[in-house]
Amino acid sequence: TPAVGLVEFRNVTFGYPGAERPVLDNVSFTAEPGKTTAIVGSTGAGKTSLINLIPRLYDPQQGEVLIDGVPVSSLTRAQVSSVVGLVSQKPYLFSGTIASNLRFGRASATDDDLWEALRVAQGEDFVRNKAKGLDDPISQGGTNVSGGQRQRLCIARALVAKPRVYLFDDSFSALDVSTDARLREALGEVTGDATVIIVAQRVSSITDADQILVVDDGVIVGRGTHEELVERNETYRQIVES
Ligand code: GTP
Ligand code: MG
Incomplete structure (x- = not known):
């Protein structure tokens, strides 16, 4: 059956080989097809580490990453790559x-x-x-x-x-604000019912996301729309104001 592209993290804990402490601690969320999920957080928060688990650049020590209900750990990198398109932070x-x-x-x-x-x-x-x-x-x-x-x-x-799943890791930061805006508008028209996950430095790039995850020190400390988070999440407010 063709992939839909539903991405799910179930209680994912991940640390780099040899490191003392995990960089992601018990992360759970769902990113749905046809929707944009944005990930924000300060530098070193774990955003890249999180996104890199989806195409299996690393595997978590605990928990599971699933696509359409299938653990990615049961797929080869080539199989995952046919579903997931990653634009990495260092293109x-x-x-x-x-x-x-x-x-x-x-x-x-x-x-x-x-x-x-x-x-x-x-x-x-x-x-x-x-x-x-x-x-x-x-x-x-x-x-x-x-x-x-x-x-x-x-x-x-x-x-x-x-791909069914687009991952953009800080892919718009080198663009000026107007190019960024044009790109995201055009992107919205062609990604259609694919799953889009965007890591963003510039919050103005993701205020219209369907879901925003706020990551702090490897933990998801907030989730919601821009309006919801501005109202009730202190970490998000600090990021918006910085
Ligand atoms: P920015 O891209 O700067 O916004 O940060 P980020 O949120 O993407 O953080 P990232 O996931 O890159 O890093 C999270 C933590 O993991 C930091 O403490 C990093 O120093 C550490 N880290 C990142 N990559 C590696 C790696 O390849 N090996 C090890 N041992 N640690 C790493
Ligand atoms: Mg990063």
Whole structure:
């Protein structure tokens, strides 16, 4: 049966190998298809650690991460990757071309698919301005494009793969406020009934999320909409005001 993309954390506790204390402590939440779940919290709170458990970059010591009710621990990384698209906090480009980077994970994508993903990711203009367009070279690590361009290419790469679950780890922070807003609006139109999880530094990026999780020192200390959290969550208020 095709994946729906319902993500569930059940009492997840996770510590890095060799570390004394866990970075996530008894985390439980559900992220639903067709909805946006945002994760906020101060630096070092555990946001990246949390999101990286979904594609099995690490496995928790206790509890379970499930997709559509199936523990991801029972799936191979390749199986998880076919459902989950992660745009990591340090977006990585390979040596090759813009096109080969965007087709990573879905070799059958047409040029039209790539341009459509670039349109949504707000990367269309800068790629059109490249001498060879989609065939312009990318050096290893993407050092020949700017940080913001790298971020947008990695967002486009995720869109090309059309996963059921999108994970954006602080993917919009290198963008200026208006590009960020345009990107999120376009994203909302194409992600449709997929599950979207966004880690955000800039709270203005996620005030319209269906659900916001506030993470502090590895624990979920608040959950709700922006309005609900502003009213009743001190940690969230501090993040909003900072
Ligand atoms: P920002 O991205 O800065 O906003 O932080 P974050 O909320 O994403 O925190 P993250 O999950 O990266 O880190 C949570 C804790 O885990 C911090 O104390 C980190 O120092 C620690 N940590 C992160 N990555 C590793 C790792 O690869 N190994 C070890 N041992 N600790 C790590
Ligand atoms: Mg992080």
